[in-house]
Amino acid sequence: MNSFEVIGGKKLSGTIIPQGAKNEALQIISAVLLSPEPVTLGNIPDILDVNLLIELLADLGVSIDRQERHTATFRADNVNIDYLNSDAFRKKSGRLRGSVMLAGPLLARFKKAFIPKPGGDKIGRRRLDTHIIGFEKLGATFNYHPEDGYFHLDASNLRGTDMLLDEPSVTGTANIVMAAVMAKGKTTIYNAACEPYLQQLCKMLNRMGAKISGVGSNLLTIEGVDYLGGTTHSMLPDMIEVGSFIGLAAMTKSGIRIQGAGVEHLGVIPEKFKQLGIRLDIQGDDIVIPEQDIYEIQTFLDGSVLTIYDHPWPGFTPDLLSIVLVVATQARGSVLIHQKMFESRLFFVDKLIDMGAQIILCDPHRAAVIGLAREQQLRGITMSSPDIRAGVSLLIAALSAEGKSTIQNIEQIDRGYQYIDKRLIALGADIKRI
Ligand SMILES: CC(=O)N[C@H]1[C@@H](OP(=O)(O)OP(=O)(O)OC[C@H]2O[C@@H](n3ccc(=O)[nH]c3=O)[C@H](O)[C@@H]2O)O[C@H](CO)[C@@H](O)[C@@H]1O
Numbered sequence: 001m002n003s004f005e006v007i008g009g010k011k012l013s014g015t016i017i018p019q020g021a022k023n024e025a026l027q028i029i030s031a032v033l034l035s036p037e038p039v040t041l042g043n044i045p046d047i048l049d050v051n052l053l054i055e056l057l058a059d060l061g062v063s064i065d066r067q068e069r070h071t072a073t074f075r076a077d078n079v080n081i082d083y084l085n086s087d088a089f090r091k092k093s094g095r096l097r098g099s100v101m102l103a104g105p106l107l108a109r110f111k112k113a114f115i116p117k118p119g120g121d122k123i124g125r126r127r128l129d130t131h132i133i134g135f136e137k138l139g140a141t142f143n144y145h146p147e148d149g150y151f152h153l154d155a156s157n158l159r160g161t162d163m164l165l166d167e168p169s170v171t172g173t174a175n176i177v178m179a180a181v182m183a184k185g186k187t188t189i190y191n192a193a194c195e196p197y198l199q200q201l202c203k204m205l206n207r208m209g210a211k212i213s214g215v216g217s218n219l220l221t222i223e224g225v226d227y228l229g230g231t232t233h234s235m236l237p238d239m240i241e242v243g244s245f246i247g248l249a250a251m252t253k254s255g256i257r258i259q260g261a262g263v264e265h266l267g268v269i270p271e272k273f274k275q276l277g278i279r280l281d282i283q284g285d286d287i288v289i290p291e292q293d294i295y296e297i298q299t300f301l302d303g304s305v306l307t308i309y310d311h312p313w314p315g316f317t318p319d320l321l322s323i324v325l326v327v328a329t330q331a332r333g334s335v336l337i338h339q340k341m342f343e344s345r346l347f348f349v350d351k352l353i354d355m356g357a358q359i360i361l362c363d364p365h366r367a368a369v370i371g372l373a374r375e376q377q378l379r380g381i382t383m384s385s386p387d388i389r390a391g392v393s394l395l396i397a398a399l400s401a402e403g404k405s406t407i408q409n410i411e412q413i414d415r416g417y418q419y420i421d422k423r424l425i426a427l428g429a430d431i432k433r434i
Pocket residue numbers: 023026097098125126127167168169170171172312317318319340341342
């Protein structure tokens with residue numbers, strides 16, 4: 001297991017370019033299974049989860065020409081569906097969350113799918129009900145095998161229908177959309193997730209010949225078609241990376257330019273960092289964060305303590321709450337962080353408390369942060385990264401801290417942040433991969 005050794009307290013400066021979006025790439029790469037024709041993808045992030053999904057497609061018989069690390073052409077004209085039943089598929093797909101989205105396209109094109117217990121972050125219960133019930137409404141039948149957590153799905157006859165999702169699950173909506181594009185007749189999906197990555201997926205599917213309307217809203221209407229062709233597609237900048245870099249700049253008192261931040265797709269993200277008192281300058285598609293000694297957390301209009309909480313898009317993404325939390329530890333003022341969606345994502349605050357942060361973990365979902373207003377620095381310690389976003393939050397804390405920190409289990413960070421050590425070293429950070 002690799003670790004990062006970080007010497008904190010250095011100011012960073014320069015320009016950083018966000019990678020292609022991890023969670024978009026996982027949807028888009030799954031969708032290549034919907035056509036036997038070539039699909040060329042650009043701005044692919046070179047990260048563990050995405051590379052694993054690409055390997056899974058290769059194992060399934062998809063031919064892949066990876067012209068360079070960020071561009072590849074996929075051709076799913078000779079898919080070996082029997083591979084789904086192998087131990088190798090079970091093991092590999094169980095290592096990432098995104099593999100669950102192979103099911104929708106496989107059902108649409110090959111009439112069957114297996115969903116092994118998906119991997120991804122251990123951040124609380126992550127049920128698949130929305131996916132499975134959606135498939136069932138389209139006419140699929142399923143068997144759940146409790147001994148290995150496997151769902152076996154059959155769909156000889158997918159038919160369009162109206163459905164109201166139990167919750168706007170992101171991967172669930174993507175999966176159902178991909179199953180419905182080639183179902184017979186019309187499907188409507190109400191309470192659909194509508195975040196930018198899902199919009200990107202729908203736009204790509206429409207370019208392939210699908211008929212999806214309502215893109216960007218929570219009511220999608222899909223007219224089933226018989227065939228999807230090839231296309232080209234490029235991933236948006238990763239909005240979670242953009243938020244992470246804003247937090248990093250503020251915590252380390254650094255002036256950083258985030259080039260090509262995809263500003264029009266960031267929703268409320270810049271606003272939430274502004275609520276922490278962080279100054280951001282939007283210059284075209286770049287975000288410039290100036291050096292700031294002190295940032296002061298706003299209160300609500302009536303003077304009461306600010307709460308920042310997650311909510312399905314266009315609300316604030318849960319994936320940035322850990323970052324917001326760590327950044328608040330050095331702000332002036334207090335904030336309540338309320339992680340509504342996941343029940344095990346805040347436990348990493350123990351490590352921040354060990355570093356000297358003032359945080360009260362009220363319950364698994366809520367943490368009150370009393371900012372130190374830079375009156376004392378965090379202290380470097382040895383810690384382990386529990387999940388991808390907590391991992392980056394700990395990295396940000398370590399970069400701002402006094403002395404040396406060691407962050408273990410950095411595979412969690414590598415799952416979603418491309419060449420993160422090299423890119424931060426280029427800004428002046430002192431990070432060693434050991
Ligand atoms: C590979 C990928 O794309 N992963 C993302 C995807 O995961 P994923 O698609 O797995 O997450 P879901 O949208 O299904 O839901 C996340 C969790 O929130 C709960 N929930 C969801 C909606 C809701 O209205 N109320 C509610 O409580 C769900 O029960 C679940 O526990 O979306 C999550 C929510 O943005 C992100 O954290 C993950 O990074």
